[in-house]
Amino acid sequence: MFWRLDPKNLKPGQMVDGWRIVRKIGGGSYAVVYEVEKGGKRFALKVACQVDTRGDPKQTDARARREVVCLQKLDHPHIIRMWAHGRCGDPRSGFLYVVLDLVDGxxxxxxxxxxxxxxxxxxxxxxxxxxxxxxxxxxxxxxxxxxxxxxxxxxxxxxxxxxxxxxxxxxxxxxxxxxxxxxxxxxxxxxxxxxxxxxxxxxxxxxxxxxxxxxxxxxxxxxxxxxxxxxxxxxxxxxxxxxxxxxxxxxxxxxxxxxxxxxxxxxxxxxxxxxxxxxxxxxxxxxxxxxxxxxxxxxxxxxxxxxxxLPPEPAEGVPAPVEEEQPxxxxxxxxxxxSAVQGAGVAALNSARLALRRPALVGLLALVVLAAAVAASLLHRSAPAAPFPMARSAPAEQPPPAPALAEKPTSRPAQLPSSHPTQKEASPSVRLPENSPTLTNGVPNPQKASPRRVLSKVERCALLLFTLAWVEAGCTGVQTRPDPETCPKDAVDAMEKELGWSVGYQQPAIVVDLTKGGTPHPLTKVEDAHTVFKDGPVTGELAEDEGKAQKGTRLEGHLWTTGDRIYGRYRRAHLPGGRTVPICVELISGGNLGLDKQEGSKPGAAVGSKEVNGLAVERWR
Known part of the structure; x- marks a missing residue:
């Protein structure tokens, strides 16, 4: 009988009050839509899905009733038409459904x-x-x-x-x-x-x-x-x-x-x-x-x-990607x-050149100022100090530079190929041999070593300008946000089946870092809602029950705080009993990916909200 089945996973051929299921069209946390057939005609069947067998905490039933009332009030050729509605199974606990036009387009x-x-x-x-x-x-x-x-x-x-x-x-x-x-x-x-x-x-x-x-x-x-x-x-x-x-x-x-x-x-x-x-x-x-x-x-x-x-032409020998359904x-x-305008080839290229030329000019100016500062400092020295002998290993082989790309003015700087550093990347690229000098060892006559020279104002200004130019030019050695990637299938299955989450729709409330605590209710101060975050691994938790997952469920993830926003991804959830399941949840704020940085944010210490929403995804953006 229908009310004993999972309304989110009805199979072709099953009947719902005389409507034969043809296929599943799509769905979210509130309802699922199927193509159905009756009397040789095709319709859309929208089934309201209660998310908890113990009741209806998401007010799914009430929302479905309200949708029915709205559709009953409307009769317009450019508004979808409702043909029927009802409740499957038990009159009190069954699922509400509406039968609508099937729009072919x-x-x-x-x-x-x-x-x-x-x-x-x-x-x-x-x-x-x-x-x-x-x-x-x-x-x-x-x-x-x-x-x-x-x-x-x-x-x-x-x-x-x-x-x-x-x-x-x-x-x-x-x-x-x-x-x-x-x-x-x-x-x-x-x-x-x-x-x-x-x-x-x-x-x-x-x-x-x-x-x-x-x-x-x-x-x-x-x-x-x-x-x-x-x-x-x-x-x-x-x-x-x-x-x-x-x-x-x-x-x-x-x-x-x-x-x-x-x-x-x-x-x-x-x-x-x-x-x-x-x-x-x-x-x-x-x-x-x-x-x-x-x-x-x-x-x-x-x-x-x-x-x-038109979609980009796939590389030779690479199969064309299958178009994914948009969540x-x-x-x-x-x-x-x-580039989507007449004559855009020239316009877009000129815009890109200007975007690339700006950091280059800043960098060139910085080099000129730095060179002048160094020259002035050399002229004022009575005698150059001999450098300390430093034994160094051969520098690690560097990959060839990537060809310059004409970026759009609004595009982000190039990103690193991986969202997490590998063991090799996390280690120094140049290692000093065991007998190399350190701060106090291996230096001939350490007592007579020249004291550290204090940079002049001109040199400090030049160094600062050069650093800003380096950052402006891309600073690709620091990853400001994770790269897009497809979420593993086992994580998608775990979120849908283990946690009862609708991928692409579910937005659990998350305490970003449980060591920082959540937002107190009620707030005594606005500042109590914010805290300081740093790059690296993070352990958060659900701020409230979400689907089958209970409040306090631990979430393991990673934060990126050096870019324009605070980005976060959670990859594992620790369930009661010690079992761990893979997940794909990314932080969102105000509908945008990542969190807004609040006043007081500094490099390496970004200020953001303690408690925000996540989004269960099947592909990291």
Whole structure:
């Protein structure tokens, strides 16, 4: 019987109230979606999955009921339609399900990458989406997660808003257990982000979601569609809520996006609520005018040339990689694509040359100043002191330098090939023989040795400038963040089966370093939420029960603190009874990979939050 089966792993051919399972489409921590068949027609069956047989701590059942109510209120050609709903098994403890349209098409991000739409086609799609949003708000429903993956585009080019799992409606029961509702962080409005920051340590505070939050989210999708040729694959997007406004679509595409449409897209993202449209109807009206434009810059121009959207050709003899399904949950910022514009070959190359030339010029200037300082110091010496004889072993063989790459202006410095040093790398590359001089031994006449000379101000300044230039040029001897890599299959299986976590969705609360302690509740001082972290191995723990894993479960991992953020990965979990299972969990903060460095951070001593969220992944980013 269905209620005795695992709703997350229904097999083809099994029946759910007369609906025959065809295949599993996808799922997360809240629900799983299957393709089903009934009466010769295909539908999508979404099953709400309670995460704990002892009850429903995640309020899964209540969220499913709220989703049903929202869908019952809506009837629009560009909003997914609900055909039926029910509960399988026991009326009290069975699983709620809804039967929906089966959309044959792509997510909005995939649609951009795989169909190469023109500017006019983008306008028409978003005109229909804002029309759907107007209908939604008119019925008192807020979607609250209008991200690229929650909008589908059919093979005929018709957009469809899907996944109302985070939706809300007027007079609905309050289910949010955090300061702000769950959604894709990149699409969160500036006022919601501001509220979250101001009430970070006030667990009772609740943000009042408004229509303007949905409008901003859809505006963020429009911006990404216009500025990024592969929005479903890109990883390092510029923040939309930062102190510096992102570059306009007109600038990013070097004019391929018309200026009027670019100005409109930036208006939807304006940090001031007074400057953005107050209603979906207001946001839709300019798109009606844009849809009537007939010029070639609208009808014949694509924001992104096809070449910018094609996958790189695999190396000879290397099998083409299989495209991985994009995990749901948190998105991270992605870079602008200067190469995705007309004439980008020259523009991108010039930008890259400037990016590479800057540290080179700084380094050259530093060398000149250093040489001048050394020359001045030599002229003032009465007689140069003879250097102490030093017996050295032959230097270790160095690998040939890698060819220079034309990096994008927003790319990071080159990274080391491994996230952990090997035993060989951890040892000195040059060893002194046993009879070599040390600080006090082997030095002829140590009593008469020349005292250490104090560097002059000019020399110290030159040395500092040279060091800064070296760091600016890359400083590749220090790894600022771990490299991307695929998570071992046994770790993915352990997280899903042993811990009951949904990979790509589960975000356990983690005490980063148990030796530093967690965040006290309630806080007496804001500083109590922060501590100092250093590079190296770390042992954290779960701050609360997560799936089948209990609060206090030990997590073994590694921290990287020398870059722009604090990065962390946990690879092992110690379960009760002494058993250890592999995991893949990386630290996230505000939807971005890694933790923000707080005021007071210094090289080798980064200040960050004691307690943050992790993300269970199947591939390290």
């Amino acid at each position: 792509y997510t909005l991000g995939e649609w951009v990458r795989r169909t190469y739409p023109t500017v006019h086609e983008d306008v028409v799609v978003f005109l229909k989406l804002f029309d759907a949003l107007e209908h939604m708000h008119g019925r008192g429903v807020f979607h609250r997660d209008l991200s690229l993956r929650n909008i589908m585009v059919t093979k005929e080019g018709e957009p469809v808003v899907i996944d109302f799992g985070a939706a809300d409606y007027a007079d609905a029961e309050e289910l949010t257990d955090a300061q702000v509702p769950p959604c894709t962080p990149r699409n969160r409005s500036p006022e919601a982000v501001r509220f979250w920051r101001e009430n970070l340590h006030n667990p009772e505070a609740r943000y009042t979601f408004q229509a303007t939050d949905d409008i901003f989210a859809l505006g963020a999708d429009l911006y990404d569609v216009l500025t990024d040729p592969t929005p479903d694959l890109s990883k390092n997007r510029p923040s939309l809520q930062g102190l510096v406004a992102p570059a306009s679509p007109f600038k990013v595409t070097q004019g391929r996006v018309p200026l009027d449409l670019s100005t409109y897209a930036m208006m939807l993202l304006h940090p001031s609520l007074k400057e953005r449209p107050a209603t979906a109807k207001d946001a839709r009206r300019p798109l009606e005018d844009f849809a009537k434009c007939e010029g070639p810059e609208w009808r014949d121009t694509r924001p992104h040339p096809v070449a910018a959207q 749901g949950g948190v998105e991270v910022p992605i870079p602008a694509h200067p």
